[in-house]
Structure formats: C-alpha cells, structure tokens
Amino acid sequence: MTATDQALRDLDTLEAEGITAFTSAGQPDALEAVRVEFLGMKQGRVKLAQEQLKSLDPAAKRVFGQRFNAVKTALEAAFEQAKLASSRPTQVVEGLDVTLPGRRSKLGHRHPLTQTADELIDIFGRLGFTVVRGPEVEDVHHNFDALNIPPTHPARDPADNFYITDRMMLRSQTSPVQIRVMENQPPPVRVIAIGRVYRPDAVDATHSFMFHQIEGLMVDTNVTMADLKSVLRLFARSYLGKDVKIRFRPSFFPFTEPSVEVDMLWHGGDRWVEMGGAGMVDPNVFKAVGYDPEKVTGFAFGLGIERLCMRRHGISDIRLLYQNDTRFLAQF
Ligand code: FA5
Numbered sequence: 001m002t003a004t005d006q007a008l009r010d011l012d013t014l015e016a017e018g019i020t021a022f023t024s025a026g027q028p029d030a031l032e033a034v035r036v037e038f039l040g041m042k043q044g045r046v047k048l049a050q051e052q053l054k055s056l057d058p059a060a061k062r063v064f065g066q067r068f069n070a071v072k073t074a075l076e077a078a079f080e081q082a083k084l085a086s087s088r089p090t091q092v093v094e095g096l097d098v099t100l101p102g103r104r105s106k107l108g109h110r111h112p113l114t115q116t117a118d119e120l121i122d123i124f125g126r127l128g129f130t131v132v133r134g135p136e137v138e139d140v141h142h143n144f145d146a147l148n149i150p151p152t153h154p155a156r157d158p159a160d161n162f163y164i165t166d167r168m169m170l171r172s173q174t175s176p177v178q179i180r181v182m183e184n185q186p187p188p189v190r191v192i193a194i195g196r197v198y199r200p201d202a203v204d205a206t207h208s209f210m211f212h213q214i215e216g217l218m219v220d221t222n223v224t225m226a227d228l229k230s231v232l233r234l235f236a237r238s239y240l241g242k243d244v245k246i247r248f249r250p251s252f253f254p255f256t257e258p259s260v261e262v263d264m265l266w267h268g269g270d271r272w273v274e275m276g277g278a279g280m281v282d283p284n285v286f287k288a289v290g291y292d293p294e295k296v297t298g299f300a301f302g303l304g305i306e307r308l309c310m311r312r313h314g315i316s317d318i319r320l321l322y323q324n325d326t327r328f329l330a331q332f
Contacts, residue, residue, distance in 0.1 A: 004060040007052055008067055014038075014045055015071040022078035028086050031079075038075055046072050112332040113212060113321055116309040117194050120214050123238045127231060129192045129216060134177035136196055140167050142176035147255040148284045155254075162198045170198035174215035174302055175255060178281075181217065182289035187296045188220040194305070205317045206273060212305035217281075219291070219298030225258065225280055228299035232262060232278065240264065240312055247272065256300060257282045264307075267314045275311075276303030 001009075018038045025031040038045050049068060056064055110118070121131055134142075144156055154160075155172075162170040177193035193215040201207045218227070229248065236246045245265040253259040256279025263272040278301035283293035306318050313332065315321070320328050 004056065004064060007056070007060075007064055010052075011049060011064075011067050011071050014049060015074055018045070018071075018075040019078045022075070022082040025082055026086060028083075031082050031086050034082075035079055039079060046075060109332075111321075111329065112309055112313065112315075113305060115332060116305055116312070117212070117214075119239060120194065120235075120305070120308070121192070123235055124192045124214075124216065127234065129190050129218075132177060132181055132191045132193050133195065134171070134174070134180050134193055136171055136198075137164065138169060138171035138176050140169060142179050143169060143171050143173070146179040146285070146288045147175055148282050148288070149254045153254065160199065162200060172199050173197050174213040175300070177215055178217045178255075178300055179285070179289060182219070182286075182291060187291060187298075188218075189298070190218045190220075192216050203319065205319075206307060206310075208306065208318050208322065211318075213276075213302050214305055216301045216303075217298065218300075219281065219296050221296060223280075223297045223299055225299070228278055228280070228301065231299075232301060236264065236275075239308060244311075246275065248278075251277060251279075253277055253279055255282050255285050256280055262301070262303070264311055267311055273307060273311070274304075275307055276301055278302070 021034045021038065022031070025034045036044065041047065049071075053061060053064060053068065125131075140156075144153070145151075149155055161172050164170070174193050174195055174197060177195075181189060181191055181193075195212065196210055197213050198210050200209055203209060216231070218231070233246065236244050247263050248260040249263065251259045251261040256277075259277065259279035261277050262275045264275045265271075266273045278299065281298040281300055286293040286296065286298075306321055309315065309321070310318065
C-alpha cells in the first residue's frame with residue numbers, strides 16, 4: 001500500500017469516528033470535548049491530518065486535498081447538527097410532565113347479558129341443541145296464529161303488544177322461531193333461539209318493555225315431559241349452581257299441553273321468581289307446520305335471560321342492565 005493510499009484510509013477512519021462521536025455526544029459539555037478533539041485549531045485531528053498534506057508530492061496532494069476538504073466539511077456539518085440537537089429542550093410542552101408514568105386505557109368487555117347468552121349457548125350446546133335465529137319484526141301469523149293463539153285471545157290485545165300494522169309486530173316472544181324451524185325442516189329437531197322480545201309491560205325490578213328470551217324446542221319420537229324436566233333441571237344446575245332450587249307449576253299456554261311455569265328460588269332465598277314457561281308441544285301446532293302428531297312428540301320452553309343473569313349475579317333490579325353505567329358493568 002502506498003503512502004497516499006494509507007493517508008486516504010486514515011481520512012476515512014477520521015470521518016467515520018468523527019461522525020459517530022458527534023452524533024452520540026448528547027449534552028453540550030460532551031459535544032464541546034468532541035469538537036476540540038476533532039475540529040480544535042491547534043491539536044484537532046482534522047488539523048493534524050492537514051499537516052500530512054505538506055509531505056505529499058503534487059499529484060498525491062490533489063487527490064488527498066479533495067478528500068480532506070470533503071471530510072472536513074462533513075465533520076463541521078455533523079458538529080453543527082449535534083449542536084442544534086443538544087440545545088433543543090427535551091421537555092417542550094408546558095404543563096406536560098413527560099417523566100410521569102402513562103395512564104392505562106380501560107379495556108372493554110362483553111355485557112353481562114351477552115356473557116349470559118354465550119354461556120346458555122354453551123350449556124345447551126353440550127346437551128345437543130344447535131342455535132337458530134328468527135326475525136324481531138314478526139308477522140302475526142307466526143307470533144300468534146300458528147302457535148294456536150286464536151284471534152280473540154287476550155294475549156293479542158293491542159294494549160299488550162307493539163303492533164306495526166295489522167299483520168306485523170315486534171315479536172312478543174321467541175316462540176315464533178319454533179314455527180319457522182318446523183316449517184323448514186322435518187323432525188327430529190333440537191334447537192335453541194336467543195333474542196330480543198318486546199312487550200309494553202310496566203317497568204319494575206323484574207320487568208322491562210324489551211328483554212331477551214331463550215327458546216328451546218325438541219321434537220322426536222317418544223319425547224316426554226320427563227325429558228323436559230330433566231333438561232331444565234340440568235340446565236339450571238349448570239348455570240345457577242348445584243344447590244339452586246327450581247319448581248314446576250301447572251299452567252296454560254295455547255301452544256303446549258300440558259304446560260308448566262318454572263320458578264327459581266331468588267337470591268336471598270325468600271321468594272320464588274318465574275324463570276320461564278314450558279310444556280309439551282300441542283298437536284295443533286304440529287298440524288299447523290305439517291308434522292304428524294301421531295308420530296312425533298316434543299317439548300318447548302321459553303326462559304327470560306335477564307332474570308337468569310340477575311339470579312346468577314345477585315342483581316336486584318333489571319334496569320341496572322340497561323343503564324350502561326360502567327361502574328356497574330365493570331363488575332362482571
Ligand atoms: C312466554 O313468553 C312463552 N312463549 C314461553 C313458552 C315457550 C311457553 C315455549 C311454553 C313453550 P311468558 O310470557 O311467561 O312465556 O314469558 C317467559 C319468561 O320471560 C318469563 O318467565 C320471564 O322470565 C320473562 N319475562 C316475561 N315478561 C318479562 C318482562 N317484561 N321483562 C323481563 N322478563 C320478562
């Protein structure tokens with residue numbers, strides 16, 4: 001390697017080390033020390049490199065001189081830039097202390113009613129029920145007629161329902177989904193339907209004008225009332241705990257015969273609250289959907305989801321579920 005080559009290499013090293021030193025200097029004191037080391041007038045490394053020029057022959061001088069000037073300019077620029085950066089304050093915004101720890105943003109989660117619905121789907125899924133859906137804006141035929149509820153029945157009173165037209169309404173129960181399923185598939189059937197229902201009920205601790213129901217329907221050969229009771233007991237124990245007490249009361253629904261109402265012992269243990277209605281599918285309903293009541297039997301049930309959720313979590317008032325108060329919702 002010639003002396004010129006060596007001198008050019010030294011210039012490369014000088015440039016690389018100088019730029020690194022300027023960029024990492026940081027504080028003004030350190031930067032000044034780096035400036036003296038590289039750009040100092042007397043003993044600076046740039047000055048010393050310039051001294052080398054003198055000993056080179058004219059041809060080498062031209063090559064070395066050009067490169068030397070470039071290195072010197074680069075280092076001066078690096079110094080100016082570092083000086084600017086070091087004089088910039090690190091905490092510029094008034095009233096903002098950037099050294100304080102950050103504020104954690106709150107993570108949302110599923111509403112307790114959605115959690116309840118998901119758990120019910122899970123429990124009934126293990127019992128072999130699949131999920132189906134039906135419309136919330138329903139026709140009177142599916143909400144009443146096909147369910148064996150005659151035109152004169154008090155349940156159809158306009159004061160007790162949200163009619164949209166003579167033929168259409170907001171469904172008052174999830175039972176019309178039973179009809180829609182049976183119209184579209186032959187037996188056997190084992191389904192649940194979850195969704196909103198609407199009734200102009202007076203609002204109190206256990207009643208709302210919009211609430212959710214879970215409907216269950218099982219149709220096969222030889223389905224009995226004993227199957228209905230076991231499924232509902234199994235479900236109640238799974239969702240509300242092994243020591244939950246439920247009772248069946250004889251009742252009447254036009255679309256089941258016999259019919260029962262199912263109560264659960266409320267939290268606190270001092271009163272029974274109705275959880276839902278159930279029964280054996282009435283032969284007239286089977287006829288309306290084209291099933292042969294001589295060949296199949298089935299049970300159906302419809303439970304109030306809000307009340308199940310309230311019993312499970314010890315919630316005393318249904319309105320709490322609809323107020324969207326995050327202090328309440330954050331507990332679930
Ligand atoms: C029915 O709606 C029947 N369709 C249930 C049924 C299905 C019977 C299949 C037989 C076969 P009922 O009106 O009782 O039944 O309502 C069922 C449940 O919904 C009640 O037990 C209660 O838990 C809940 N529920 C009724 N009204 C309200 C309300 N206004 N607010 C909150 N929950 C209610």
